[in-house]
Amino acid sequence: MLLAQSLSKLLLQWPVPSSLKQSTQLHAQMVVSGAIYNPLSLSHLLKSITDCSEAGSLTYALNMFARIPSPSAFMWNSIIRACSRNHFPRESIHFFQRMLHKGVPPDSYTFQCLFKSCSLSSSFLEGQMAHGVFIRLFPESDSLVANSLIHMYLEFGWVDDARRAFSGTDRKDVVSWTTFIGGLVKSGFLDEARRLFDEMPERNVISWTSMITGNSQAGRAEEAVQFFKRMLSDGVVPDAVTVISVLSACAQMRDLELGKWLHQFLAKENIAFNSNLIVALIDMYSKCGDICSARQVFDSIGWKVLQAWNAIIDGYCKMGKVDIARSLFDQMNACDIISLNSMITGYIQNSRLKEALLLFGKLCTSGLRPDKYTVVGLLTACASLGALGQGKLLHAYIEVGSVEWDVYLGTALLDMYAKCGKLDQAMLVFQRMDERDLRAWTAIISGLAMNGMGELALKHFSLMKKEGIRPNAVAYIGVLTSCSHSGLMAEGRKYFEEMKALYNIEPEIEHYGCMVDLLGRAGHLKEAVELIKSMPMEPNAVIWGSILSACRVYKDIDLAEKAAKHLLDLEPHEDAVYVQLYNIYVDSKRWADASNIRSLMEKKGVRKMAAYSSITLGGQVHRFIAGDQSHPEIMEIQVMMSEMAKKLKLAGYMPITSQISVDVDEEEKELALFSHSEKMAIAFGLMRLGANMPIHVIKNLRICEDCHLAIKMISKIWSRDIVVRDRSRFHHFQDGHCSCSDFW
Incomplete structure (x- = not known):
């Protein structure tokens, strides 16, 4: 009896959950002593087990719960919460339904866990039903439950329901405001989020970060930076997540000065570097053109983070916790490859393919396995630079099975060969692909088109349709480009008409551009102008540029002057317009007009782009x-x-x-x-x-x-x-x- 009382007292005084091993030992002692029959002690034991994060704790808790004759609401809550925490949200909902069936009245904490489970499992109907039960049992809102409810509806994408839940909450705390505003931002309602943000009685680092992140991700970098400056003036200290979002905004704005200030701020505030922060810094420096600083970040911090991971993994191995060590190793691999990918991407963005490939080699020799995104990024760079030799080396790396082959990788490889002018190799890659999606077919059609093999491109387009793949607007751009570059007038007209007739694809400005180019190259300038007049959108500079080029070939000075006028309205500082018109006047020996164009260029400060x-x-x-x-x-x-x-x-x-x-x-x-x-x-x-x-x-x-x-x-x-x-x-x-x- 005394032992049972002591054990019960010990359970009540536990400040933190113990390990699963200690809990199971204590459970055995409770059974032997009879303390297991004390409902309060049993509740605390069950909670301590469900709070354990070790493998097997949930299974043990479920077996233990199944043997309890009349579980209390506290015990039901512990199991509902444990299932949700261990990524079994549907089981949480199942236990809630059993709880109601057994006649055990749920409390507000039950619903707090339940709404979270519904959001995790996208259980729309169960979430609505649970909301109805909650309103019936608790007419007055509880801020903690209301926050879970708002979050659930936002996760469902039901912004109106979340808005009603937020409005119906009597006592809104900072979490309520932050949850709803963060959901609005995530759903793209930035203006409404900003209005509510300005009404907030209290703001914390999370609410500030929500606004900064939302604006940065929406491409509103300047507004994101303004929010950050307001945050600092409000005396709120940013955390790593905030800094990552502001660095993203700096990258968009190419604001190297602010980016460097943030880098110094991280050191000053002793904010710990994680892989996401390292990637954000590398990305910012790369996009701002400071590739040397990007590499310094990678060398000075990136490898230190890797060493820290290694030390932690080594510690777990020495403790005999091999499963945890293996899990951390897998995470380390993923994190480090992300930072390496970012550094490689930075080199590519700055046209430094050699350094990108050297770093790729370092990645391979370090024991880390590059993912397909690393290889695809390098293949894309080889394609844009015409670096066939390096592209072939990457192909060899793929062939030895160093990276998993799929349609995404195959498409990048054939695109590289096509853009390096090696169509025979591009065709071989395409033919060996087991799976060919629309992107793969479009890549080979566009590659053939750009390399002057228009008839073969159209043949592949027909094969694609026979395979049952429905063409989209991008595929038709490739087809019409084929016709334009190969002078296939009849075919171009046919495919332009069939887009809408067969597939209900409305021609976009790129399709009109291809047709105008085709007509202009063939000397059908009148028909090209009529097509421009029929367009449902305003013609862009590409379309008028095609007309201007055709006018030089076919000596139509009047139309050339009209096309040039449109171009100068659209792009008053584009040198190519002036140069084209100047050459047309020179070809026609209209020296005075040619001289006027040159004077106009000098007056407007327009310089001819250097050909390289x-x-x-x-x-x-x-x-x-x-x-x-x-x-x-x-x-x-x-x-x-x-x-x-x-x-x-x-x-x-x-x-x-x-x-x-x-x-x-x-x-x-x-x-x-x-x-x-x-x-x-x-x-x-x-x-x-x-x-x-x-x-x-x-x-x-x-x-x-x-x-x-x-x-x-x-x-x-x-x-x-x-x-x-x-x-x-x-x-x-x-x-x-x-x-x-x-x-x-």
């Missing part, structure tokens, strides 16, 4: 600008260009000097033409690449007629495949011919 071409070798991007002498191998490049000029002249090459409009002699015009950036890049490629390796060049503007002619001849003289990706398409030069058939 780039070539990627060994992960390093080499960029060339006409006349630039800064490349470390410029002397060797110039020697190679002289050799190119001699061999071209011997082969019958005649520079198209009419493209040079300045008043200089023919020799200077020839020199100016031969110093174009794409010729410099090709000379560098001939120097540095093996005799059988293709040369891939990316140009920021449209390739000029003279360079196009010269590169065709270079491909024949040097027996070299050359791929040039200009602003509008790919040009595959082989044995003196181009895939565009001189139609670009």
